[in-house]
Amino acid sequence: MSKFINYCKESYKELVKKVTWPTWEKLQNSAGLVIVATLILAAALFVMDYAFQHLMTLIYTL
Numbered sequence: 083m084s085k086f087i088n089y090c091k092e093s094y095k096e097l098v099k100k101v102t103w104p105t106w107e108k109l110q111n112s113a114g115l116v117i118v119a120t121l122i123l124a125a126a127l128f129v130m131d132y133a134f135q136h137l138m139t140l141i142y143t144l
Contacts, residue, residue, distance in 0.1 A: 104112070
């Protein structure tokens with residue numbers, strides 16, 4: 083049990099003193115970039131799915 087407690091203490095120390103956390107502005111910019119990239123990817127997948135669906139419908143109705 084003492085190993086676990088020591089691990090928790092060391093982890094806390096590392097997170098507080100050694101990790102460089104991003105500023106709030108950088109965090110917001112990164113989140114915005116992820117949201118925009120996700121929307122673009124979702125739109126591209128929607129277009130490909132829509133086109134593939136119509137292509138398969140066309141092929142199966144021949």
